[in-house]
Each structure stands twice: as structure tokens, then as C-alpha cells.
Amino acid sequence: MTTAKKRRGFSDKDLREVSDSPELTKADFAKAKPFAEVFPDLSASIRRGRGPNKAPTKKQVSLRLSPEVIRHFKKGGKGWQSRIDETLRKVVRRKAS
Incomplete structure (x- = not known):
């Protein structure tokens, strides 16, 4: 875990000291439900996005x-895409006049 230690700034020992979550079993995963099913309103608000x-x-x-x-x-x-658009619009205006 040397790369993780360098990257994140904490060791395996540090993780063990602050982690009080039990390790998940296959039975735990079998009982798991999708996020959208557990929190439908929150899921809908997140996926709403910007819209058309x-x-x-x-x-x-x-x-x-x-x-x-x-x-x-x-x-x-x-x-940069907007700058390309602006440059092309200038050319179009110049040619139109």
C-alpha cells in the first residue's frame, strides 16, 4: 500500500483505526437494493439534469x-469550441456584407 500511502497521506493502520464498518458478505450484497429504489425522489432529482x-x-x-x-x-x-464558433460567425458576416 505504499502508493496509496503516498497519494492519500494515511496508512493501512490509520484506515483500520477509523473504520468501524463491518466487511460486507455475499448475503449483504444479495439484500442490497438499487439507489433509485431506496431513494426514488432523490434519484429523480439527481437525474433530472439540465433538460432540453x-x-x-x-x-x-x-x-x-x-x-x-x-x-x-x-x-x-x-x-475553445465557442471560439471556433465565433471565428466562423465573423467569416460568415464578413462574406455576407
Whole structure:
């Protein structure tokens, strides 16, 4: 457990001292129920998620881009897809005028 000790900062002995949970048996696992069955309301609230857009402003597409284009936009950090979209919109506006 040397890697876990380095990573988490505590030893097997530390774990044994704070662990008062008995080890689960096959019988315990056989009696186990799914989370959604035990806590249906909580499960429903977690799975609700974001939901569909009421008025979507963008369309999802699959697009293949060259590695150099992806590298260029990704080096700017998060939001690289939005920056690609903004760049393309500028080109479209320029060509339309």
C-alpha cells in the first residue's frame, strides 16, 4: 500500500483505526437494493439534469477539423469550441456584407 500511502497521506493502520464498518458478505450484497429504489425522489432529482433547451440557439453537428486548428484553439484554454464558433460567425458576416 505504499502508493496509496503516498497519494492519500494515511496508512493501512490509520484506515483500520477509523473504520468501524463491518466487511460486507455475499448475503449483504444479495439484500442490497438499487439507489433509485431506496431513494426514488432523490434519484429523480439527481437525474433530472439540465433538460432540453426551450429555444435552442445552436445546432449540434459532427465536424472534422485538422489537428493544427484544434491545437490553435485549445491552447487558449476552456471555451475553445465557442471560439471556433465565433471565428466562423465573423467569416460568415464578413462574406455576407
